[in-house]
Amino acid sequence: MTINDLIKLANGHLLALLIFFVSPPVIAWLCGRIHGRGNGGNAPWKYIYSVLVYLVCIPGLFASVLTGYELFFQRADLLNVNLAIYFLPIVSMVVTLIFIHKTVNFENVPGFDRISGLMVMIGCSFLIALVIDKTRIWVMFHGSIAMLFALAAGIFALLKWGTYMLFRRHDEPKQLAPKFPGVE
Numbered sequence: 001m002t003i004n005d006l007i008k009l010a011n012g013h014l015l016a017l018l019i020f021f022v023s024p025p026v027i028a029w030l031c032g033r034i035h036g037r038g039n040g041g042n043a044p045w046k047y048i049y050s051v052l053v054y055l056v057c058i059p060g061l062f063a064s065v066l067t068g069y070e071l072f073f074q075r076a077d078l079l080n081v082n083l084a085i086y087f088l089p090i091v092s093m094v095v096t097l098i099f100i101h102k103t104v105n106f107e108n109v110p111g112f113d114r115i116s117g118l119m120v121m122i123g124c125s126f127l128i129a130l131v132i133d134k135t136r137i138w139v140m141f142h143g144s145i146a147m148l149f150a151l152a153a154g155i156f157a158l159l160k161w162g163t164y165m166l167f168r169r170h171d172e173p174k175q176l177a178p179k180f181p182g183v184e
Contacts, residue, residue, distance in 0.1 A: 003066070010085050017084045021092035024056045028096050032103035040104025049100050050110045057115045060093025061122055072130055113174055117165025124158045 010017060028049070035045050067086045070076040078086065106112045131151070164175055 007082075007085055011082055014082075014084050017088065021056075021059075021084075021088045024052045025092060025095040025099055028052050028099035028103075032099060035103070037103060040100075041108030046104065046108050046110060049104055050112070052096055052100065053109060053112055053115060056089070056093040056096045057119065059089040061119060063087070063089035065122060065126060068126055068130075073133060107174075113165050117162040117167075120158055120162035121166060124155050124162065128155060 031045060031048055032040065035042070039045065040049060063086060067078070067090070070081065070086070071078055100106075100109065106116070161175060168174075
């Protein structure tokens, strides 16, 4: 099965997609109302939030990569794509994470550090592929060598942090994200 086959299959089940991607933000909002502010890090709620994070982040990441690929590499017209396949998972992911973050700190959600590390790794990999594609860096680099080294060092730091967060053992301590000058 190819990605195009999967998209065609999803086109035939739009109501199921709509229900699947509207439910997590609604559930996250309802959970926040039920347990109240400050109690989201407690026993049953943090596991519900963890399931919700994974339910929206995996398809949201896939849809982000698919949309970015279509836009930047294939130069497709995004006005002619199905919103439920290309944008609904991304919107569902963002809205669900916002609702969860309003009621609980992400450090209390089991597995969030791993999924955030995966997001960073996928984002950096996509950025590297985009930079290589757009600048034709393998032919000639027109910027200064300092800019090339700064770009490489920044991407390396994010990839290293993302890899550590994704593949660390449970007994290893969490590392803070790299800090960049001028970025809060």
